[in-house]
Amino acid sequence: MMRFLLGRLAILIPTFLGVSLIAFSFIRMLPGDPVMLMSGERVMSEERHSQIMHDLGLDRPMYVQYFDYLGSVLQGDLGTSIVSKRPVFDDFKALFPATLELSLCAIIVAICLGIPAGVLAAVKRGTWLDQTVMGVALVGYSMPIFWWGLLLIIFFSGYLGWTPVSGRISLMYFFKPVTGFMLIDSLLSGQAGAFKSALSYLILPTIVLATIPLAVIARQTRSAMLEVLGEDYVRTARSKGLTPLRVIGVHALRNAMIPVITTIGLQVGVMLAGAILTETIFSWPGIGKWMVDAVFKRDYAVVQGGLLMIAGVIMLVNLLVDVAYGFVNPRIRH
Amino acid sequence: MKKLSFLLAATALASVMATTAWSKTLVYCSEASPEGFDPGLYTGGQTFDASSRTAYSRLVEFKHGSTELEPGLAESWTISPDGLEYTFKLRKGVKFQTTEYFTPTRELNADDVIFSFERQLKADNPWNKYVDGASWEYAAGMGFPELVKSVEKVDDLTVKFVLNHPEAPFLADLGMDFASIMSKEYADKLAADGKMGQLNQMPLGTGPFTFVAYQADAVIRYQANPDYYKGKEKIDDLVFAITTDAAVRAQKLKAGECHIMPYPNAADVAELKKDENLTVLEQPGLNVAYLAYNTLQAPFDKPEVRRALNMAINKQAIVDAVFQGAAAVAKNPIPPTMWSYNDKVEDDKYDPEGSKKALEAAGVKDLKMKIWAMPVSRPYMLNARRAAELMQSDLAKVGVSVEIVSYEWAEYLKLSKDKNRDGAAIMGWTGDNGDPDNFLDTLLGCEAVGGNNRAQWCNQEFDKLVKAAKKSSDQAERTKLYQEAQVVFKKEAPWVTIDHSIAFGPVSKKVSGYHMDPLGIHRFDGVDIAE
Numbered sequence: 053m054m055r056f057l058l059g060r061l062a063i064l065i066p067t068f069l070g071v072s073l074i075a076f077s078f079i080r081m082l083p084g085d086p087v088m089l090m091s092g093e094r095v096m097s098e099e100r101h102s103q104i105m106h107d108l109g110l111d112r113p114m115y116v117q118y119f120d121y122l123g124s125v126l127q128g129d130l131g132t133s134i135v136s137k138r139p140v141f142d143d144f145k146a147l148f149p150a151t152l153e154l155s156l157c158a159i160i161v162a163i164c165l166g167i168p169a170g171v172l173a174a175v176k177r178g179t180w181l182d183q184t185v186m187g188v189a190l191v192g193y194s195m196p197i198f199w200w201g202l203l204l205i206i207f208f209s210g211y212l213g214w215t216p217v218s219g220r221i222s223l224m225y226f227f228k229p230v231t232g233f234m235l236i237d238s239l240l241s242g243q244a245g246a247f248k249s250a251l252s253y254l255i256l257p258t259i260v261l262a263t264i265p266l267a268v269i270a271r272q273t274r275s276a277m278l279e280v281l282g283e284d285y286v287r288t289a290r291s292k293g294l295t296p297l298r299v300i301g302v303h304a305l306r307n308a309m310i311p312v313i314t315t316i317g318l319q320v321g322v323m324l325a326g327a328i329l330t331e332t333i334f335s336w337p338g339i340g341k342w343m344v345d346a347v348f349k350r351d352y353a354v355v356q357g358g359l360l361m362i363a364g365v366i367m368l369v370n371l372l373v374d375v376a377y378g379f380v381n382p383r384i385r386h
Numbered sequence: 387m388k389k390l391s392f393l394l395a396a397t398a399l400a401s402v403m404a405t406t407a408w409s410k411t412l413v414y415c416s417e418a419s420p421e422g423f424d425p426g427l428y429t430g431g432q433t434f435d436a437s438s439r440t441a442y443s444r445l446v447e448f449k450h451g452s453t454e455l456e457p458g459l460a461e462s463w464t465i466s467p468d469g470l471e472y473t474f475k476l477r478k479g480v481k482f483q484t485t486e487y488f489t490p491t492r493e494l495n496a497d498d499v500i501f502s503f504e505r506q507l508k509a510d511n512p513w514n515k516y517v518d519g520a521s522w523e524y525a526a527g528m529g530f531p532e533l534v535k536s537v538e539k540v541d542d543l544t545v546k547f548v549l550n551h552p553e554a555p556f557l558a559d560l561g562m563d564f565a566s567i568m569s570k571e572y573a574d575k576l577a578a579d580g581k582m583g584q585l586n587q588m589p590l591g592t593g594p595f596t597f598v599a600y601q602a603d604a605v606i607r608y609q610a611n612p613d614y615y616k617g618k619e620k621i622d623d624l625v626f627a628i629t630t631d632a633a634v635r636a637q638k639l640k641a642g643e644c645h646i647m648p649y650p651n652a653a654d655v656a657e658l659k660k661d662e663n664l665t666v667l668e669q670p671g672l673n674v675a676y677l678a679y680n681t682l683q684a685p686f687d688k689p690e691v692r693r694a695l696n697m698a699i700n701k702q703a704i705v706d707a708v709f710q711g712a713a714a715v716a717k718n719p720i721p722p723t724m725w726s727y728n729d730k731v732e733d734d735k736y737d738p739e740g741s742k743k744a745l746e747a748a749g750v751k752d753l754k755m756k757i758w759a760m761p762v763s764r765p766y767m768l769n770a771r772r773a774a775e776l777m778q779s780d781l782a783k784v785g786v787s788v789e790i791v792s793y794e795w796a797e798y799l800k801l802s803k804d805k806n807r808d809g810a811a812i813m814g815w816t817g818d819n820g821d822p823d824n825f826l827d828t829l830l831g832c833e834a835v836g837g838n839n840r841a842q843w844c845n846q847e848f849d850k851l852v853k854a855a856k857k858s859s860d861q862a863e864r865t866k867l868y869q870e871a872q873v874v875f876k877k878e879a880p881w882v883t884i885d886h887s888i889a890f891g892p893v894s895k896k897v898s899g900y901h902m903d904p905l906g907i908h909r910f911d912g913v914d915i916a917e
Contacts, residue, residue, distance in 0.1 A: 084796020087521075092429060093815060094527045095803050095837035108519045135421050137517035137586055146602045202633055210637050217638045220604060223413060223625050229601070335629045337603035345419075350796065 060374050064367055068360075072125065075359035076118050079352050085110065086134045086350040108134060110352075121356065130357035135349050140357035143342065148361070149232025150220065151338030154330070155323050157254055158261035163316065166266045167305075170273025170312075174281060175300060185270060192267035197326055201260045201333035208256060215255050218335040222249040257334040261326050265319040272315040276308035283307075309380055317373035321366050409622035412897070412915050414908065415635045415644035416626045419603045422517075423589040425563040426506050429523050431906055434563040436626060439909040440608050441483070442566035442591035443615075445474050445499065446557060450912055451901030453672070453724070453820025455561055459494060459592065459615075469552030469859055474499070476543040481613040482569045483596040487588050490571055494592060496539040501570035503537045503547075506530065513573065516582040524564035528818070552857045554864060558819035563907075566591065594619050594911040604628055620899070620914040636892070639664065645894040645915060648908055652710050652768060658892045667891040669902035670723050672817035673766040674716050674825065676881040677757065677777065678841040679810045685750050686810070692879040694744035696734040698784040704773045705885050712890065716883035718872050720825045723904055724817070725861075726868035731876050733883075742784045753786045756809025758802060762795050765906070766814035766887050773812060773884065805836050812884075813840050816906060822868045827852045830875065841880035848874045 087096070087104045096104075105111045109120070124131060130140040173185040209217040216222070220234045227241040235254070238246035280286060281304055289303045290296075328340035339358060346354035418432040425438035438444075447458035460474035480494035505513035506522040507530060514520065525531065533556070535548040549556065559565065572590045576582050589597050592615060595608035606626040610619040627644050629635045635647040636654045640661055650658060650666075659666045679686040679695075686692060701715045717733035720726070745753070759774035760767060767773065771792065778788040791809065793801060802811040818824050828834060831852060832844035848871050855867035891902045896916040903909065 083794045084800065088796045088800055090429070090521070091523055091527065092799070093813070093838075094429070094523075095799075095834075096523075096527075097837065100521075100526065104519065104521045107515075107521070132518045134519055137422055137427065137519065137583070143602060150604075205634060205637050209641055213641070217641050217643055218629055218634050219627060219643070223411070223605065223627060223643075226599075226607065228599075333631055333634060335604070335627070335631070335634065337601065337628075341603060341630065 056378060057375070060371055064371070067367060068364070069122075071363040072122060072356075072360055073118070075356045075363070076121060077114075078359075079347065079350065079355040080114070082347075082350065084350060086352065089349055090135075125357075125360065130360070131353035133346075133351055133354050135346070135351045135354070140353050143354070144339065144358065144361050146232070147337055147339045147342050149229075150234070150336060151324070151327050151331070151340060153233045153235065154254070154257055154261060154336060154338060155320070155327060157258045158323060159265060159316070159319065161258055161262040162265035162269050162319070165262075166269030167273050167312065169266075169270040171277055171300065171305065173270065173274040174277035177278065182274075186274070189267040189270045192263045193271075195263055197260060197264075197329040198333060200263065201256070201330060204256050204260060205333070216253050218253075218333070220250065220253050220336065221246065222253075225249060257330050257336055260333070261323060261330045264326060265316075265323060268315060268319060268322075269312065273308065273312050276311045277304060280304045280308045306380070310377065313373055313376050313380065317369055320369045324362055324366070410620070410915060410917060411623040411625060412621045412646070412910060412913060413625045413627055413644040414910065415629045415638050415647040416606075416908075417628075417632070417635070417649050418630055419628050420600075420606070422586040423597070423600075424517075424568075424586040425566045426502075426522055426525065427517065427520055427586060429527070431908075435908045436606055437589050438563035438566040439593070439907055439911075440595040440624065441589040441593045441597050442568070443480075443593050444561055444565050444567060445476075446561045448561050448820065448903075448905065448907075450909070451669075451903055453558075453817075453904055455557060458561070459499075459567055463557075465557075465859060469554070469857065470549045472547040472549070472556065473540065474545050474547075476545065477615060478543060480592050480615045482572065482592055483590050483611050483613065485588070485590055485596055485598075487584075488569075488572050488575065488590055490569060490590075492571060494567070495542045496545040498567055498570045499545045500537045500539060501573060502566065502568045503530075503534065505568075506564070507534055507537075512577065513582070513585075517586055522564070524562065524818075528559050528562070528564075530559075552859070554856055554859050555819060555821035555823045558821045558824075562819050595624050616911070619911060621910070624910055639892055639894065642894070645897050646900060646908070647892055649765070650890050650892055652712055655712065655890050655892075658890075663895055665893050665895055667893055667900075667902045669889045669891065669904060670714065670721060671765055671887045671889045671906065672721055672723060672820065672904045673814060674719055674721060674886055675764075675767040675773075675812065675814035675884040676716070676719070677810050677812050677884060678843075678881050680805075680807050681841050681843040681880050682805055683808075685748070685753065686755075688748060689878045690744065690748045691750055693734060694741050694748060694750070694784075695781065695786065696879055696882050697737045697741035697744065698786070699777050699780045699882055700736045701882070701884055702736070703780075704776050707776060708767070708769050708772050709885065709887060713885040713887040716886050717876070719830060719875055719881065719883060720822050720868075720872070721817075721886040724820065724822055724825075726822045726865040728869040728872040730869075731872050733876075734879070738780070738783050745784060745786075751785075754789070755781075755786060756789045756791050758798070758807075758809050758811035759790055759792045760795070760798060760812055761792050764814055764816075765889060766816060766885070767812060768887075770812045777882075802840055803837055805842050807840075807842075810882075811840050818905070820905065822864075823852065823856050826868060826871055826875075827856060830880065843878070843880035845874065845878055845880075848878070 087101055132139055169185050173182040176182050205217055208215045225243055225246045230237050230240050234250040238250040286304050289299045328344055331338045331340040343358045420433040420436035421428045421430050423437040425434055444458045445460040446455045449456050459477055461477045463474045465472055482490040505511050506525040533549055533553055535550045538546045540546050569590055576584050594611055594614045596611045598607040598609055600606045608624040610622055612618050632651045636650055638644050639647045658664055679692050681687055705713045705715055718731055757774045760770040774790045781788050815829055829838050832849045835842050835844050851867045851871040855864045858864050893900055899913045
């Protein structure tokens with residue numbers, strides 16, 4: 053197991069270097085520069101533009117800027133935002149827990165509903181239940197997130213008044229963040245009703261962010277289960293007289309889980325992409341919105357640093373998925 | 387154990403804060419996160435709303451809802467006859483805010499004023515580069531480094547600005563956000579503690595609201611400043627709930643989650659007007675959208691050709707299609723709400739037949755031209771592409787074939803100012819200080835060719851008038867000069883003046899004392915809310 057882990061960790065180094073290079077060059081390929089955008093309609097003279105570019109170190113050759121950047125990253129410094137003038141890592145640290153909290157809730161919802169739905173559809177293959185589950189999954193998968201979010205807000209918040217429109221907690225609760233996770237912080241605050249309020253603010257964004265992964269997981273579970281249910285060992289288990297619940301739950305589902313785990317791992321990346329839109333609609337102060345703003349303002353340091361950190365998280369999740377494979381299927385370890 | 391005590395302390399702090407947090411609270415659904423809290427460093431309106439208009443004050447202030455100036459931290463001022471010296475008498479007894487992070491020991495004095503400007507103007511000032519890439523964009527954009535020779539202390543409560551040349555709009559410039567007065571005592575303390583960057587994160591000024599906390603991209607909290615020199619505000623707390631999507635802001639306002647929202651979608655305005663709990667305020671924007679010909683290139687170098695093309699464009703149709711009525715057709719380069727607006731100027735009549743004849747008379751046949759459409763939506767032009775398409779169709783009717791081009795915004799800003807630009811560019815402007823100079827000389831003066839003057843139009847007659855107006859401190863004389871300049875502008879037609887947009891401000895009926903501001907500022911001093 054240790055060799056397996058070390059092998060996986062060794063792959064992370066070139067991946068990390070590749071990502072840093074892509075993150076660095078991607079944002080610079082876009083036309084325009086941050087100094088030009090800073091002044092907007094107010095035209096800045098060429099001399100002044102060059103002076104500010106020089107002050108920011110953006111007039112140096114690309115490779116010098118890259119190695120300088122890489123050197124700083126290796127020392128744990130992601131640089132300073134050109135716009136907010138705050139250290140990139142400080143902003144990431146402040147915003148990431150919000151994205152993580154929302155993504156965790158969404159993936160939990162997607163797994164808890166997606167796997168049983170997929171199993172049910174597979175077991176009841178060809179029935180109205182199967183067709184309904186798969187039909188709903190297809191609709192969920194095709195749903196434009198922005199439209200879906202707004203629709204839920206208008207119906208549940210505007211028309212029914214059941215849920216709040218946007219934000220993370222009612223503005224009447226005010227406490228200093230301890231962990232950055234609103235559910236935990238609201239509990240720690242000891243304020244009556246704070247946890248309930250935080251939970252109510254999570255409902256709609258969780259539904260929106262979970263929609264696509266839920267659909268994907270349900271479809272993947274169904275097809276994996278169908279394949280496994282046709283295998284000899286499942287027939288053997290059935291003929292041994294095991295209860296259907298035990299055959300499906302223990303023998304079939306465990307083996308069907310490998311492609312499902314892969315899918316769940318991949319959904320983390322999808323979810324971070326979805327978080328950009330979900331966070332914008334629900335005014336959720338996470339890294340998605342932060343990164344999009346940075347791209348529009350050509351805030352090189354934030355885009356580079358943010359992408360690197362997000363890639364780091366995805367690499368970590370992939371590593372965990374690999375380890376999970378190892379547990380589910382010991383052959384993979386070798 | 388240590389962790390536990392920290393948690394207990396945090397909980398205790400939270401409970402104290404919570405008890406004070408929901409007294410008389412006004413919630414403003416702001417449209418974007420502030421870039422920072424030092425108004426000198428930035429140019430974004432959302433940053434000014436969150437810093438200069440809440441935490442800070444200036445020597446002179448714009449009256450609520452107008453561009454008229456009134457005394458602020460300076461109770462009076464004198465201008466030398468040559469217009470080169472402005473001497474301000476500071477108000478006595480003005481206190482800086484007391485916050486959790488700093489307790490001031492002295493009141494406002496001349497040192498604070500000198501510090502507030504010198505940090506922006508002098509490259510050798512230790513605060514000039516206190517954050518990476520500090521460029522003091524607004525001060526530079528208003529020409530302050532070249533304009534201001536020195537800021538001098540006459541005595542503790544008197545400060546003198548010496549200028550390099552007379553500049554009539556100078557007083558109005560001092561009412562702008564970048565001219566906010568900071569506490570030198572606070573800055574000195576930060577410098578001594580090696581925490582200079584905090585000046586941009588935890589503001590401290592003499593404004594109506596004291597900064598309490600900022601949760602990045604989510605919420606900014608303020609409390610009414612009990613020591614505010616005009617007296618404590620009627621509301622106890624002010625909260626900015628950052629909500630970037632306009633449709634969501636509208637839903638929050640309707641649901642009562644906030645009391646005031648800026649910049650609604652044009653399509654949502656009718657719905658918001660129907661809501662019996664809301665009032666939708668309207669304010670003609672201090673702005674203009676225009677199509678600038680490149681007057682250095684033939685045949686656009688001839689005024690008769692430009693006038694003929696102007697006659698071909700149906701501006702009312704553009705206003706109807708792009709703004710759904712929430713704008714007025716523009717005939718002058720300055721908006722009607724600005725002093726010196728010349729209402730006697732007659733706009734080019736929409737007359738395709740006349741246009742065709744005028745083009746023929748000017749010897750122009752089978753003209754092909756480009757129209758540049760901005761890729762972004764701005765308050766003065768919500769959809770430049772749509773406007774360009776309508777112009778394309780209008781011009782086709784008079785035999786002019788138009789190709790619409792667009793670039794990514796940063797590229798557009800860069801290329802559109804180029805003297806060799808091929809085509810006419812759609813652009814616009816929002817006033818900074820309510821002075822006509824901020825439109826007429828900034829956008830059409832000879833010095834701005836290759837820069838803000840995107841028509842590349844240098845007309846000596848016009849330039850002489852606006853330069854003379856800049857030097858005079860006699861308002862009546864200035865008005866006359868600017869009105870003459872508008873006549874020259876219309877005769878020469880370097881632009882198609884398209885529109886002046888109207889801004890909407892949906893507000894809960896519980897709110898009183900809130901005014902929309904012609905400068906696009908959102909300020910909350912003097913605002914009250916029914917409990």
